[in-house]
Amino acid sequence: MNDRNNACIFGALKNADRRRIIAVLSEHERCVGEICRQLKLSQPQTSHHLRILAKAGLVQMHKHGATHVFSLRSMRAASAIKYLTSDKGDNLLNGNGVNGRELIYIWDIGTGSMKWQGDVDLALGFKKGEFPRNVGGWEDRLHPADRRRVIKAAARHLSHGVAFRQQYRIRKKQGRYCVWQDCGAAMFDDEGRPYKWVGMVRAVED
Numbered sequence: 001m002n003d004r005n006n007a008c009i010f011g012a013l014k015n016a017d018r019r020r021i022i023a024v025l026s027e028h029e030r031c032v033g034e035i036c037r038q039l040k041l042s043q044p045q046t047s048h049h050l051r052i053l054a055k056a057g058l059v060q061m062h063k064h065g066a067t068h069v070f071s072l073r074s075m076r077a078a079s080a081i082k083y084l085t086s087d088k089g090d091n092l093l094n095g096n097g098v099n100g101r102e103l104i105y106i107w108d109i110g111t112g113s114m115k116w117q118g119d120v121d122l123a124l125g126f127k128k129g130e131f132p133r134n135v136g137g138w139e140d141r142l143h144p145a146d147r148r149r150v151i152k153a154a155a156r157h158l159s160h161g162v163a164f165r166q167q168y169r170i171r172k173k174q175g176r177y178c179v180w181q182d183c184g185a186a187m188f189d190d191e192g193r194p195y196k197w198v199g200m201v202r203a204v205e206d
Contacts, residue, residue, distance in 0.1 A: 007165050010185035010198055012056035017041060018049045022072065025059060029071035107135055107197040109158075109186070114138060123203065125173040143169035143177055150182075158186055158194050167204070179205035 013019055020039050024030060030038075036046050050070055053059040060073045103118035112135045121131050124141070131137065142150055146168040157164040164184055169177040184199020 007163055007183035007185065008056045009058065010183065010200070011163065012052050012058060013198070014185045014187045015049070015052075016187075016190075017045070018053055021046070021049055021053065022058065025070060025072045029069050031064075031067050031069050035070070101203045103201050105184075105199055105201065107199075109194050109197060112136065124170070124178075130173075138170075141171040143171065145169075164199070178203055 013022070017039065021035060024035060024038055032043060032046055032050070035041070035050075036043055039046070041049075050059060050061075054061065057073060059070050061068050061070050063069070103116055103120055103123060105117070105120075106115045108114070114133050114135055114137075116133070120126075121128050124131055132140075139147065139151065150166050150168050153162070153164055153166050156162040165182070167179060167181045170180055171177050180201045181204050182199060182201045184197055186194040187196045187198065188194050
């Protein structure tokens with residue numbers, strides 16, 4: 001799964017109603033009418049959200065007679081989906097769906113804390129639990145020539161919704177840099193304020 005596909009997935013899941021649809025479909029497949037009734041959404045709203053989820057590769061449709069039935073599509077980002085559809089988002093899973101060169105991260109924008117799925121310590125040459133679990137620790141290890149660009153790109157996403165897809169160098173514990181491709185999307189509350197950011201980094205050069 002490339003970084004553009006990852007960005008599409010996280011972009012689709014940043015909408016609360018789409019996350020609710022994913023949660024409903026995680027129980028069993030449903031037709032549009034069932035989803036509308038359970039979530040109290042209009043049919044045009046539901047169809048719009050399903051199109052976005054299908055484009056991101058998260059759901060699939062088949063016909064049962066004249067009825068369109070939707071179900072979840074199995075994928076490598078399943079761990080991110082389960083995280084996003086949980087009530088509190090605290091149940092990080094055991095790394096299923098994330099290979100040794102990919103890490104999923106969750107940034108709590110309010111507190112600045114970061115949770116990682118996958119072994120970020122191993123990826124950057126730290127002892128277990130040693131790499132700082134906060135956004136400042138990540139920023140401090142960005143290459144000086146990349147830091148301003150990456151932070152500005154994150155700010156543009158938060159303020160204007162510009163897609164965040166960046167490649168940058170990040171410093172390992174011993175001082176050598178590796179290259180990460182990073183994509184993600186913020187989640188917004190009902191008042192339009194970002195409160196959480198979910199993304200994936202992929203090592204393209206060690």
